[in-house]
Amino acid sequence: MVTIEGDEMLQQIIQIFYLSGIWQSDEESNYRKIVKRLFYTCFGAWLPSFFAINAFRCVDRNESIFSMQAAILISVVYMKFLNLLFKKEEILAFLNDPIVVHSNVNRAEYDQVNRNITKFTKFVRPYCLAIFITAVLVIVTKLPIFSADKGLPFFISFTWNVSEIVYWLAYLFLSLSTVLYCVINLINVLVWYIMLNYSIEYELLGNKLKTLGVTTVKVKNQDKNKKPQKLKKKVLNQKSSVPESKKFVENLIVLVKAHRNVTETVERFRSCFSTIFLAQITTSGIIICVSVYSLAFGSNRNIAQTEFNVVELLYGIFDIFLVMYLANDITVSSDRLSYCLFESNWIEQTESCKKYVLIMAEMLKQPQQLVILIYPMNLETFVKIANGAYSMFNILKSL
Numbered sequence: 331m332v333t334i335e336g337d338e339m340l341q342q343i344i345q346i347f348y349l350s351g352i353w354q355s356d357e358e359s360n361y362r363k364i365v366k367r368l369f370y371t372c373f374g375a376w377l378p379s380f381f382a383i384n385a386f387r388c389v390d391r392n393e394s395i396f397s398m399q400a401a402i403l404i405s406v407v408y409m410k411f412l413n414l415l416f417k418k419e420e421i422l423a424f425l426n427d428p429i430v431v432h433s434n435v436n437r438a439e440y441d442q443v444n445r446n447i448t449k450f451t452k453f454v455r456p457y458c459l460a461i462f463i464t465a466v467l468v469i470v471t472k473l474p475i476f477s478a479d480k481g482l483p484f485f486i487s488f489t490w491n492v493s494e495i496v497y498w499l500a501y502l503f504l505s506l507s508t509v510l511y512c513v514i515n516l517i518n519v520l521v522w523y524i525m526l527n528y529s530i531e532y533e534l535l536g537n538k539l540k541t542l543g544v545t546t547v548k549v550k551n552q553d554k555n556k557k558p559q560k561l562k563k564k565v566l567n568q569k570s571s572v573p574e575s576k577k578f579v580e581n582l583i584v585l586v587k588a589h590r591n592v593t594e595t596v597e598r599f600r601s602c603f604s605t606i607f608l609a610q611i612t613t614s615g616i617i618i619c620v621s622v623y624s625l626a627f628g629s630n631r632n633i634a635q636t637e638f639n640v641v642e643l644l645y646g647i648f649d650i651f652l653v654m655y656l657a658n659d660i661t662v663s664s665d666r667l668s669y670c671l672f673e674s675n676w677i678e679q680t681e682s683c684k685k686y687v688l689i690m691a692e693m694l695k696q697p698q699q700l701v702i703l704i705y706p707m708n709l710e711t712f713v714k715i716a717n718g719a720y721s722m723f724n725i726l727k728s729l
Contacts, residue, residue: 339451340425340523343516350513353418367415374411374514377507378404380500387490392627395726399620400484403646404511406609411514413606420602421520429595430527432534439534443527450526454519457648464641465512469505483508485635518649521603525656528596532663532698535592536670538585543578543675575680582686586693589667593698596660600700607702610650611715617646618719623726650715657700657707665697 347353352370354363381401385394414421424430432443468483470476480497482488483504488497600607621643625636668691676687700707 339455340520343519344422344425346513346516347414350510352414352513370415371412373507374408374510376503377511378408380504381484384486384488384490388487389489390487392624393485393487395620396624397486399617399624402613403617403642406606406613407511407514409609410517410606411511413603414514414517417602421517424524424595424599424602425520427595429531429592430524432527432531439537443530443534446526446530447523450523454522458516458519460641461512461515461645464638465508468638469508472501485638518652521606522652522656524599525653525660528592528599529656529659529663531592532660532667535585535589536663536667538588539667539670540673542581542585542671543574543678575683578676578679578683579686582683582690586690589694593664596698596700600702604702607653607700607707608705610653611702611705611711614646614650615715615719615722617649618643618716619722619726621646622719622723627727651712654707654709654712658709661697661699661708664694667697668694 344353348355351366354366378401381397381404385397385401388394388397432439468485472481472483472485474480480488482497482501486504488500491497491500621639624639625643671687671691671694674687676684679687705711
């Protein structure tokens with residue numbers, strides 16, 4: 331039996347949270363923890379406030395639309411930031427939960443889990459790299475030595491303030507806030523990783539359901555190949571089926587408890603991050619719509635701005651798509667459990683065993699589904715969000 335340890339990238343992300351001061355170590359005093367949380371809460375709120383003000387103060391209509399979109403997007407990230415600040419224990423508890431680390435798995439299950447996690451990390455690394463490279467570009471390309479116009483990062487003109495001191499303060503705060511929000515976005519990786527492992531755990535549970543009673547079949551096949559024995563040995567073999575049925579029921583009860591544990595853990599996870607998921611569902615359509623609009627009709631075009639708009643569009647899509655995809659995968663994996671149960675050797679068991687199997691099958695008929703308010707988290711909801719973004723784009727284009 332082995333245990334799946336957290337990926338090296340996850341350990342690095344957690345270390346970044348501690349080094350940046352977003353998470354505090356247990357050795358720090360309560361007073362210092364409160365001061366850090368208060369500072370980050372106030373400082374993090376500055377960036378969405380700035381974009382909201384710029385949306386109403388700037389003259390250019392395209393910049394105003396972009397600023398409003400940025401204010402909405404960053405407000406969602408700010409909500410993630412608050413969860414990161416005040417729910418450190420819950421997040422670490424989910425990451426270190428035996429369900430996520432898959433304690434006590436055999437070699438075959440270890441290889442299966444390792445393949446899925448490797449595929450996940452191959453996608454996440456370019457995602458994180460693209461965000462940080464884009465952050466560096468939007469900060470550096472608007473420096474006066476690289477830019478002819480006196481603008482701010484994110485291609486904000488800042489024409490409504492002519493003060494030199496205010497300009498440089500705004501540039502400094504925007505640059506620091508950009509780096510901070512890139513670090514905050516790493517929480518997405520943790521959430522995706524946890525959701526991925528929930529679906530994997532349901533798959534492992536299904537594999538265990540399939541193997542129920544398999545040892546009984548092997549024993550019977552071996553008995554058929556042997557020559558006929560004395561009558562006493564036959565009677566002993568018939569009596570041995572009773573302990574095997576008892577073992578079948580015991581293993582089934584263990585899996586019932588494991589299933590209940592996974593279901594309750596997934597529900598706690600949904601409850602913990604329900605506010606973030608609801609914000610993503612309600613705002614992702616707007617973010618995707620305005621990103622497409624900025625690419626199609628945005629003024630002041632240059633390579634850096636185009637690259638930023640493309641990354642922003644991809645971020646808006648993947649931010650909601652991966653959550654919906656992984657939640658849908660949890661539902662699909664849990665829905666297969668009833669089929670896995672009937673693939674086991676339940677038909678060869680006693681009548682009382684069969685009753686337990688039928689009760690378990692009835693319980694497994696209802697798959698695990700993450701529902702936020704009235705929105706089920708699945709690919710169908712993502713399609714509805716994409717259709718809504720397309721409709722909003724047509725309305726915005728006509729205006």
